Amino acid sequence: MTGIRAQQKEKTRRQLIEAALGQLSADRSFSSLSLREVAKEAGLAPTSFYRHFSDMDELGLTLVDEAGLTLRQLMRQARQRIEKGGSVIKISVHTFMEFIDNNANIFRLLLRERSGTSAEFRAAVSREIRYFTMELRDYIEKANKLDRDIAYLQAHAAVTLVFSAGAEALDYDKKERLELAERTIEQLRLIARGALDMNAKKQIAS
Helix, strand or coil: CHHHHHHHHHHHHHHHHHHHHHHCCCCCCCCCHHHHHHHHHHHHHHHHHHHCCCCCHHHHHHHHHHHHHHHHHHHHHHHHHHHHCCCCHHHHHHHHHEEEEECHHHHHHHHHHHCCCCCHHHHHHHHHHHHHHHHHHHHHHHHHCCHHHHHHHHHHHHHHHHHHHHHHHHHHHHHHHHHHHHHHHHHHHHHHHHHHHHHHHHHHCC
């Protein structure tokens, strides 16, 4: 029975998470949602909410964690696609654009809370972006045989650029997104070439 109860609890928790995400849009931020709205959307009584989250802030932080995890998992899948052949940068950018297309509300949450009024939320988003950047740094360092510090600079620049492109993509139609993706790919290639050049100069200097 304990296992069944645990499964039911997790199912209900997921209902609340999905209900909150489902109410986010270009016109609605997380801060505008109420506990009652989320519970009602999930088909639960408001009192049931407190069995899973202490308050809306805890739910919001959970959503940020989920957003970061979803993005990291997607980019890991992109690297698996890269191993089968193809351009690292091109596949990564198109995978990221697919993420935005399929998870617009999740990405909006990251963007909004990154510069929101809650210091706790800002810290949570910064942490997720840092995880994403460090994972990319490790991949670049290994794949391109770069100095660790240079790999970090490339990863940080790439993440900053891609997140900015993602913010633009939210308001673009399909054709505009494709054009944006191509510009982003070329910009990332410039950054990658700069990193290789910097790495070569550092090796000579040492």
